[in-house]
Amino acid sequence: METRAIDWWVGIFVLLGIAALVVLALRVGNLSGFAYDSGYVLHADFTNVGSLKTRSPVKIGGVTVGEVTHIGMNPKTYMANVTMRIEPSIKLPIDTGASIYTQGLLGEQYIAIQPGGMPQNLKPGATITMTQGAVNIDQMIGQMVFSKAAGSSKSSGSQ
Amino acid sequence: MAMLEFIPQLGRRTLQSIPGLGAASRFLLTSLLSVFNRHFSFQQLFRQIYGFGVRSLILMVVAAFFTGMVLGFQGYYALVRFGATSALGTLVALSLLRELGPVLTALLFAGRAGSALTAEISSMKATEQLSAMEMMAVNPLAWVVAPRLWAGIISVPILCAIFDLVGIFGGYLISVPVLGVDGGTFWAQMQSNVTFSGDILTGLFKALCFGVVVTWIAAWKGYTARPTAEGVGNATTLSVVTASLTVLGLDFILTALLFS
Amino acid sequence: MAAEALVELENVCFARGSHPVLAGVDMRIPRGAIVALMGASGGGKTTMLNLMAGTLRPQSGQIRIAGQNLQKFSGDAMYALRRQMGMLFQHSALFTDLTAFENVAFPLRRHFRLPENVLRKLVMMKLEAVGLRGAAGLFPAELSGGMGRRIALARAVIMDPMLIFYDEPFTGLDPISVGIIASLIKRLNTALGATSVLVSHDVEETFSIADYGFILAGGKIIAEGTPAELRNSDSALARQFLGGQPDGPVPFHYPARQDYAAALRDSHAAGEVI
Structure with a gap:
């Protein structure tokens, strides 16, 4: 392949890589803020x-x-x-x-x-x-379980 | 008894491999530094970036697209059970950026470009082309090996960035239009959980390391191949196997170092 | 051997691992001569070429080229010296991705920045000298073995070297190509005022062009002289080699552990087949 064509393709390739990085940074990584x-x-x-x-x-x-x-x-x-x-x-x-x-x-x-x-x-x-x-x-689950247990023991005690 | 023989043998093998590693390291450094040699040519470098990078693009894009789509599917079915599909974007992006992007790029590169590199250098050796260069006072490390090494080292991170992006796009296509995850949530969650330096750059740094390792192994296996048709074949197979295993092992070490 | 020596070897020893290849070789190659280096396959002839070209270094002894000791040469000085050397490889060693023209132009392009028209003239001159100007645009895969070797010869002499090495230049060629290569070696040596070292086991073709010959066996020079002197050599080894006799000082049999007759008797006794 001709040297000029190769230079073009390599240039495009490198630009693609940079573009991918920029899009990743802005769109995915939200680097911007x-x-x-x-x-x-x-x-x-x-x-x-x-x-x-x-x-x-x-x-x-x-x-x-x-x-x-x-x-x-x-x-x-x-x-x-x-x-x-x-x-x-x-x-x-x-x-x-x-x-x-x-x-x-x-x-x-x-x-x-x-x-x-x-x-x-x-x-x-x-x-x-x-x-x-x-x-x-x-904590919330702990409290819930505790109050449930307290409640049920109270109710069983009254019976 | 067998165990007792095995241990000294292992020791001997390890000791024998140390000079080889030293020689391979010298080979890598001399080749990389020969960018300053008068026989290093940027035209050759561009030619090799074209061969390794540009001509691997389609392979990488197709592989990345499917990988992203599969991640979208699998992630969705795992997360939907917990009602956490809002984290799908994060899952797809982090998997690709941190692990799948660099590792799959490196493995595909080893198969596509690494094997070709080993075959090329070893057959040049088998047909005395490297010796002929030496006789014409042209350093084969500078003229043949260095542009190929640098081309690999430059190409792999670029390919990895493209792989990441295409993979995330593939994941998006499955998650949002097909599986019905909210598009805004997909991106917003991803953006708030992915950091530029911690995830994107670290992933690309991994890819850079893999690029060095894969091209180094490929060039070294080619350069030290036995100069016969069988030697060329063996070197090519061994190059892909060694490079792939090294990438996976190195990935573990790098992950432990970079993401802990 | 009155002429001044271009290459001198003094008690050169070389071993690959524990296997000695050369065990104390002394040699003088006079300037301007075509010198043949002969011996059985695997006898260290190619190793000697590599030592003289500096791609291998001897374990002991001295090699001097134009009076300079090769061991004192660093990597860069060695490369500089090699610009004055050319080598024709056994398998031509043409770059398969370049045309015949570009193969011949390769050393010029790497070492000099010449205008394209000057370069073209220089390359075409050498291609004309080997009779293949018409094949300039062909790739090595499109050339026959003999043509490939002629292109490689043009490439070896493109820098007008003072010293040209030929590694088995006649092997694997048809008789016509052998004749062409032999006459080219002779003509180029005279035209360039160079010195040629020829490694070969093709006795007739080699003697037809060589001024002087060395016979190498067992890591030593066992005979030397002009072709005529060598033919009348009293060394049994030299006579066996030049006459192509299957058995002699170089035995037909590769050494075995046991005499064949004895081995047969033993195996009969044991009832097995060897």
Whole structure:
């Protein structure tokens, strides 16, 4: 085959590889996070973050409006400190609450924001104080089994 | 008694293989470094990338497409029992990016290009073409081996990236239009669980390592083949078998190192 | 042997593993001569060519080319020296993916940046010299054995070497091709002012062109001289080799553990077949 044709094909091949990598990065890996780069930062302290991780979505009414950028530990209060980035167009009142929910039974965890009704808005870098941590399924099942057992023993005792 | 004979034999075999490994390593380094040799030619390199990479594309695309579709099917039936089909995108993407993409690309490459490389170099040796080059004051490592090694090392990660992408697309086609998984969830779940450096780049790094190993074994087996018709045949078979097993073994080590 | 020596070997020893191939070879190859190196198959003739070309190194002894000791040559210096050498391989060793023209042009393209028209002239000149200018565009697979060897010869001399090695140039060729190759070796040697070393066991053809000959057996030179001197050699081994007698100092039988008659008797006694 002629050298020129080979050069063309090799060029196309290398470009294909780069294109594949770019598509993987943006479409599959969501490397960008581009939507939230310009967003503002909020903090929230939770008693328990469960399996929440960096890049977990932050949603309002099921619509993703930001993502978790960092999870740390507050050494004074022993609370999990979550940092997130929120789209700049979304302004949140100061009495806004945040909860950690799970998508479905085994799905991933996300932060759900419940906007409040106060006229003042949270400033970038502010902390959301009204929070509800992740529900610990182990604990919940344990409680259920325990109360069931307690209930049944009570009922058997009355008979 | 048999056990007692087996142990020293194993030791002797191992000791005997050490100089061979040393020679093979020297061969690899000398060849790779001979890009600086005046007889290294980029035209030859491009020719080999064409032969190894471009001409393996169709094979890779077809294999990736089917692999992705099978992953979609199997993943769906495993997850649907737990009502967790929303994780299907993650499952398909992570399986391909971390394991199946690099490993299958390397195995297919060993069969398609590695065997051809061994056969080519060993028959050049059998017909004295390498000695003739040596006599014409052209270093065969620089002129013949180096462009082929580099072509393999460059081609495998590129092929792997294409394999990953096509595989994920195949998984999508089965999951969303055929099995009815929600398309938005498929991508969103995938995006929130796949990281660029941790999954995509690490997978491609694996592919790079496999590229080095497969072409190295293929070239070395060809270069040290006995210069007879039988030697060429043996070397070719041995090249594919050794390369495939090494890729699988190395995959275990790399996975333990990179994803733990 | 008054002429100045181009190649000198002094007590050269070489062994493959524990098997000695050469056990102290002394040899002088005069400049400008065609020298034949003869001996039985597996006697180390090709090894000697490789030693002189520097692709193998002797375990002990010295090899000097134009007065320079080969052992002192590093890899790069060796490559530089090889540009002044040419070798015709037993199986031609043409590059199967290149045309005859490109095969001959290969050393020029690798070592010099010549304008295409100059290169073309040089290559065509050599192809004309071997009588195959018309076959320039053919691939090695399309050439007959004799034509392939002539192309390989053109390639071996494209750099106008001072020293040309021929490894079994007549083997496997028809009588016409043998004659052509023999006359080409003679003509090229004179035209290029080169020195040729010819490894062969084809006695008649070799003696028709060689100025001087060495006979190698058991890792040593057992006879040397002009073809006429060799024919009248008093060495029994030399006479056996040149006369092609099946038995002599080189035994017909590969050494066996036991005499055949004795072995037969024993096996009869044991009632088995050998």
